[in-house]
Amino acid sequence: MAIANSPTSPGQLSSGQTAQLQLHDIHVPEQVSNFPIAPGWWLLLALVVIIAVWTYKKLQKNKRLNNSKNQALTALENTPSMSAKECITLLKWAAMQYVNRQQLAKLHGDNFQDFLMKQLPEKYQVRFIELSTAAFKGQYQATQAARTTADTDSDCQQATKMWLTHALPIIEPTVPPVSAEKQQELSA
Numbered sequence: 001m002a003i004a005n006s007p008t009s010p011g012q013l014s015s016g017q018t019a020q021l022q023l024h025d026i027h028v029p030e031q032v033s034n035f036p037i038a039p040g041w042w043l044l045l046a047l048v049v050i051i052a053v054w055t056y057k058k059l060q061k062n063k064r065l066n067n068s069k070n071q072a073l074t075a076l077e078n079t080p081s082m083s084a085k086e087c088i089t090l091l092k093w094a095a096m097q098y099v100n101r102q103q104l105a106k107l108h109g110d111n112f113q114d115f116l117m118k119q120l121p122e123k124y125q126v127r128f129i130e131l132s133t134a135a136f137k138g139q140y141q142a143t144q145a146a147r148t149t150a151d152t153d154s155d156c157q158q159a160t161k162m163w164l165t166h167a168l169p170i171i172e173p174t175v176p177p178v179s180a181e182k183q184q185e186l187s188a
Helices: 015-020 039-078 084-096 101-105 110-119 122-138 146-167 180-187
Strands: none
Touching: 039 084, 039 146, 084 101, 084 110, 084 122, 084 146, 110 122, 110 146, 122 146
16 A cells, blocks of 8 residues: 655656645745835824924023023132122122113112012022121121121122022012112112
8 A cells, every 4th residue: 555645756746746736936025115104103203303302492491591690600619709799799790691680780788689589489588688688788888897797708608609509590580669769869
């Protein structure tokens, strides 16, 4: 008895077996194209580009806003023997970078100190007043004791650093109105 599936050479196939084994060449599938990309990928790409542009613009705006603050802090750190008067001048310069110059230039003494205090968060306001009051009071006095001046300068430097660090950049300034008496003094 012969086995039906016995191996035979190609030339020995019967005609019935040849009809069953019509072999074709191997066909490689067509290459899948990456284009056109599905719309979802285009939306994702657009979203990534929009977020990248927005982040870049936000960082640039933040850098511009903090530029004056960083300059003032650098000036304060590079001059360890800065006097109280120089500290107040530095504070005024820094504030003028963020607030209308005409309104701020009118402020001096207690009015300027109040303006600076109002720009700080509430938790720093009392400490700022404690550190800067002597400097603002002594700003227009001709003579002071050397010991008091050194303490005042040190305190004013601390107050200046606190204000520059926590009050800047000023987003919505609150400039107190100048009283009618002060306005008449300024105009005279």
